[in-house]
Amino acid sequence: MPLVSxxxxxxxxxxxxGVDYHxxxxxxxxxxxxxxxxxxxPSxxxxxxxxxxxxxxxxxxxxxILMDGRPVTGASRDRAVVFQGDDSLYGWLTAIENVEFGLRMRRVPKAERRERAMRYLDLVGLTGQAQKYPAELSGGMKQRIQIARVLANEPTMLLMDEPFAALDAQTRALMQEELANIWQAERTTVLFITHDIDEAVTLGQxxxxxxxxxxxxxxGVVDVALNGARNRTDDTFLAYYRQVYAMIRDEVAAAIARTR
Ligand SMILES: Nc1ncnc2c1ncn2[C@@H]1O[C@H](COP(=O)(O)OP(=O)(O)O)[C@@H](O)[C@H]1O
Ligand SMILES: [Mg+2]
Incomplete structure (x- = not known):
């Protein structure tokens, strides 16, 4: 049985x-x-x-929509969401306190939640930033803390809506690499939304x-038979890029035509 249907x-x-839009x-x-x-x-x-x-x-x-065979009827801790912006962190809490927040709400004992939060801060490469406040961190760091915060709650599934779209190109590439590593380590199910072919071929199975x-x-659905670190300049990577591009090209043109 699939996890989600x-x-x-x-x-x-x-x-x-009063006009309907389907x-x-x-x-x-x-x-x-x-x-x-x-x-x-397309957008x-x-x-x-x-x-x-x-x-x-x-x-x-x-x-x-079924999850584990049961209809989805509302929000749940099983399905953690990461949005595009990086402004959902609490400005009055430090990085580590932000990561701990959900655990605190669930009354996980202090020592245990600290340890878990540190583990996830470590996983996103921010151990040294634990005591900083969001205002003292870059956009990329804030986005990493958001990811650590949802991972700390150990959701069944991660729902990511263009989470890196607001980052500069270098930071974005770094974050993609880091997310791929995290997924390799944790194997949490991920639904990752993007309009970027390169990003999809870099991350998706x-x-x-x-x-x-x-x-x-x-x-249509494309199976990407690439494992481990992916290289944008490999022939196989480019072959997938072309395949997906051929599928989406007409859709982008249609989307642009519609909004004219
Ligand atoms: N709350 C809403 N009310 C009316 N139309 C909406 C609403 N949310 C989205 N839409 C419309 O539905 C379509 C799909 O939107 P969206 O899911 O945000 O697209 P995407 O994320 O792919 O850019 C768009 O045409 C958008 O204008
Ligand atoms: Mg969108």
Whole structure:
């Protein structure tokens, strides 16, 4: 049984003018436990909509989303979300206190939560920054602390919505490498959303390509048979890049045409 199943999911938004917008329709997808799944699609195709429904922040208009065979009915600690911005850290708490926050809420004893928080700060390479406040840290560091904070809660699944989009190119490449290492170590199931082909081929074990909206769904899924550290200049990497590019090219053109 897959960990997550989207079955014929549909989401329709009603605008303030009372007009319906069919963002996604007949969206079906299975995600296996332990896999790193990238969902790729042009801007506005409905990626965030899909993630928010799986997170339980919004209900589908039709169809169903199952996790472990049970319908998703609301938000849960099982499904931790990392958004694009890096502003969800508490400014009055230090890095380590931010990472500990969820554990404190769950009344995990102090010594144990410190130890767990340190382990995850270490995993994201920020042991030395534990006592700093968010205002003293760079955007990349803050994003790493957000990731450490969700990992400390040991979720079944990580939902990441373009988490590195706001970072500069060098920091982004570094963060991708780090996330790949973390995933190798932890094997937490990841749904990673991006509009960037390079990022998808760098991170994904499988890449689901979405069509342009309205009524977007999954156009196809590409298996990426690359393991360990991936090299953007390898022929196999470039072959996957081309394959995905060929799938998404027309969708990007359609998305641009729609918003003209
Ligand atoms: N709350 C909302 N109300 C109305 N329309 C929305 C709402 N959220 C998203 N949409 C529309 O649904 C489509 C998909 O949005 P979104 O899921 O954010 O796309 P993506 O994340 O792929 O850029 C867009 O056309 C967007 O304008
Ligand atoms: Mg989005």
């Amino acid at each position: 989207f079955r014929d999911v549909e989401k329709t938004y009603r605008s303030l003018q 963002a996604v329709e007949h969206f079906s997808l299975d995600i296996e436990a332990g896999e790193f799944f990238c969902l790729l699609g 506005g195709c409905g990626k965030t909509t899909v993630l928010r429904m799986l997170a339980g922040f919004e209900a589908p208009t039709a169809g169903e 499988r890449i689901g390509v979405m069509r342009a909206g309205p009524r977007s769904g999954v156009k």
